[in-house]
Amino acid sequence: MNAPVTIELPVVVIGAGPTGLAAAAHLVQRGIEPLVLEAGPAAGAAVREWSHVRLFSTWGEVVDPAAEKLLAPTGWSKPDAGTYPSGGDWADLYLKPLAEALGDKVRTGARVTGVSRTGRDRIVDADREAQPFVVHVEHADGREERLFARAVIDASGTWTIPSPAGGSGLPALGERAAAGKITYRVPDLKDPAVRARYTGKRTAVIGSGASAFTALAYLADLAKSEDGAGTKAVWILRRGISGSTFGGGTADQLPARGALGLAAKAAMDDGHADAVTGFRTEVIERDGDGRLVLVAEDGRRLEPVDEVIVLTGFRPDLSFLSEIRLGLDERLQAPTALAPLIDPNQHSCGTVYPHGHRELAHPEQGVYLVGMKSYGRAPTFLAMTGYEQVRSVVAALAGDIESADRVELTLPETGVCGGAGLFDAPEADQTSGGCCAPAPQLIQLGASAPAEEAAAGGCCGS
Incomplete structure (x- = not known):
């Protein structure tokens, strides 16, 4: 079977959380077909697991501009920008209607088990970049499927892999038994x-x-x-x-x-x-x-x-990306160009330096880790960071490098100095x-x- 022509393929977005759905909204705005694959039973599945926790960001800071434009024709009413949603509010009042607005571009119960280049494992160089990505998916009913993509945006987050109690980074002895x-x-x-x-x-x-x-x-x-x-x-x-x-x-x-x-x-x-x-x-x-x-x-x-x-x-799940050539910092497991900007050994106050598609790029062109997953093991990620990341990444995928490079991100200072x-x-x-x-x-x-x-x-x- 011959692989489809790459330019005609969708961009696969892994994860229907806040950053993944924002990526899809930006892709739609650019006239690029997205396909969002969510392992959980509904959009925002991870957010729903902490639905009782109130965000420390206001509604005005957790709604993506492109998503808001996509929602406007549906009659969606944005909550009071100065109030603080809980995780449940965020999921019910924003992520759910956003996924509904995207329609069949979002598939739930679809767990990505592998990403590669069609016909090329990570070793093979020959004609590699001309091949589309192949994404293996396992559905909730046990059915397996392979999909082709022109690019892959991994916004799957880190929620599924919490770090252990052990101070060495490994589970403490007896931790599993307890x-x-x-x-x-x-x-x-x-x-x-x-x-x-x-x-x-x-x-x-x-x-x-x-x-x-x-x-x-x-x-x-x-x-x-x-x-x-x-x-x-x-x-x-x-x-x-x-x-x-x-x-x-x-x-x-x-x-x-x-x-x-x-x-x-x-x-x-x-x-x-x-x-x-x-x-x-x-x-x-x-x-x-x-x-x-x-x-x-x-x-x-x-x-x-x-x-x-x-x-x-938390830690990123990199297992399903084992056939992709990633450039990751050896400590943070974040993209190598981004890691120095977010390294908790150096940073815990001030703002994160503005970053976008260039800092998020990997040796494998066309694949991006965004949102919380882009931070690897680093903490203090904010939703607005992910929204700006996907705006830049999607602009780059659309060929609008001028817009992609014009990254403007000003994060609120923590008031805490020292790393x-x-x-x-x-x-x-x-x-x-x-x-x-x-x-x-x-x-x-x-x-x-x-x-x-x-x-x-x-x-x-x-």
């Missing part, structure tokens, strides 16, 4: 069954980002409720407490993001959470009562906990900034703690 008491998502404490799981319990929260802040705030609210007596959180940090630990606070240009960190600090100030610093989990054991005991790589053992919430980030790179530096180097706790210890930030201890100008990530 799976029944561990979750890798922010729990929905409005769900009665989930609420009962944490009520009156001692819960370890491992992680230092916005998700960890959210979990700590939720557990504190539970502790303060009528039925929440005995609820306690233990916040596990791999580094020390510093001025940047709780995020940008009032200096954050996204106020709701800054408020998350302040809520986590309030949980500790009010005695609903304690912090264990410099703790890198190596083993998870069970005591005689079936509770979990976290053991650090230095041998320290924590008091038993009933539950563990692991919020240490994560100093956490393994010698103590003498760390003290120059006067911000990082040099020795692991249990800290309770109560009313007796001086305010400036948590608010001091910081240099080290948490």
